[in-house]
Amino acid sequence: MKKNITIRSNRLDISQKIKTIITKKFSEYGYNVSEEFTDKTSLVISIGGDGSFLRAARELDFPDVPFFCINTGHLGFFAEILPDEKEIDYFIDSYMNNEFEINELPLLEIDIENSVHSVRDYAINELVVRGNRSRTAHLNLFVNGNFMETFSGDGLILSTSTGSTAYNYSAGGSIVDNRLKIMQITPISPISSNAFRSFTSSIILPAEDSEISINPEYKFDNSILIVIDGEEKKYQNISKIKSRQASKRIKLLRLRDYEFWNRVYMKFLKTYDYKENERKSF
Numbered sequence: 001m002k003k004n005i006t007i008r009s010n011r012l013d014i015s016q017k018i019k020t021i022i023t024k025k026f027s028e029y030g031y032n033v034s035e036e037f038t039d040k041t042s043l044v045i046s047i048g049g050d051g052s053f054l055r056a057a058r059e060l061d062f063p064d065v066p067f068f069c070i071n072t073g074h075l076g077f078f079a080e081i082l083p084d085e086k087e088i089d090y091f092i093d094s095y096m097n098n099e100f101e102i103n104e105l106p107l108l109e110i111d112i113e114n115s116v117h118s119v120r121d122y123a124i125n126e127l128v129v130r131g132n133r134s135r136t137a138h139l140n141l142f143v144n145g146n147f148m149e150t151f152s153g154d155g156l157i158l159s160t161s162t163g164s165t166a167y168n169y170s171a172g173g174s175i176v177d178n179r180l181k182i183m184q185i186t187p188i189s190p191i192s193s194n195a196f197r198s199f200t201s202s203i204i205l206p207a208e209d210s211e212i213s214i215n216p217e218y219k220f221d222n223s224i225l226i227v228i229d230g231e232e233k234k235y236q237n238i239s240k241i242k243s244r245q246a247s248k249r250i251k252l253l254r255l256r257d258y259e260f261w262n263r264v265y266m267k268f269l270k271t272y273d274y275k276e277n278e279r280k281s282f
């Protein structure tokens with residue numbers, strides 16, 4: 001039976017403290033808890049914010065075991081619990097009693113090509129193709145080989161349902177229930193004029209049988225930048241970026257009370273109630 005837990009944490013004092021507590025508690029159940037990922041690892045615990053989880057998943061090359069996220073960061077959209085000892089005990093009890101669900105989130109598979117090479121990458125949230133050094137990006141967009149538009153503007157976001165609440169949302173895209181398997185293409189500051197005409201809002205495609213292809217038009221050398229889940233990729237003379245839903249998935253361990261729209265409410269819409277907080281402090 002697999003008895004290893006991999007733990008990844010950012011450097012905040014609170015995260016390090018939680019790491020020590022979790023290591024001790026799981027060790028008492030016979031688990032070997034360390035930063036290493038081995039073939040005996042059955043769970044990865046990420047302590048930090050969403051950024052910490054995205055980095056851990058990439059560093060571990062999107063392993064086929066569930067991640068559990070503890071939020072000591074800012075937003076914590078992926079996180080199930082806060083760094084609180086009672087919540088940690090609730091998580092460990094739920095884990096030991098198999099009282100959880102596994103949410104499987106499909107990744108985007110991305111091929112970045114130039115005249116010589118093709119490099120494959122994967123995204124949990126999104127692929128961004130944008131102008132480098134404040135240049136306008138001119139991007140020919142194809143869906144399943146059919147020409148759609150020559151986009152001109154700051155760039156295009158190709159978002160998964162999972163990424164819909166991230167950069168996509170800030171750029172005016174829609175929040176998508178993560179049970180829906182779609183890809184959303186959201187323009188960043190599109191130009192729509194007599195000179196250039198682009199979609200000014202998002203388009204949504206079925207993830208399963210859509211291949212998106214973006215061919216940059218260069219007015220200046222190397223004026224295109226690729227950003228995958230916040231990580232900049234520097235490639236020379238990119239000729240084509242192709243993307244589709246991957247067969248790989250990232251798994252998230254969800255506790256019993258997880259509900260997507262409640263998470264959206266709590267993280268985006270719930271306002272801070274000053275009066276209630278004042279009352280609590282008396």
Ligand code: NAP
Pocket residue numbers: 048049050051052054073074075076077125126162163164165166167168170171228229230231
């Ligand atoms: P970052 O500082 O790690 O993240 C920026 C914000 O996005 C943080 O508040 C982060 O939460 C939140 N976030 C990440 N994934 C999310 C998701 N699926 N749903 C809701 N919120 C999410 O920035 P980074 O290292 O440059 O890039 C990581 C991600 O940030 C990217 O994948 C991109 O989606 C997003 N981003 C957003 C903008 C924007 O909104 N204008 C710009 C660049 C990047 P935590 O606070 O918990 O880390």
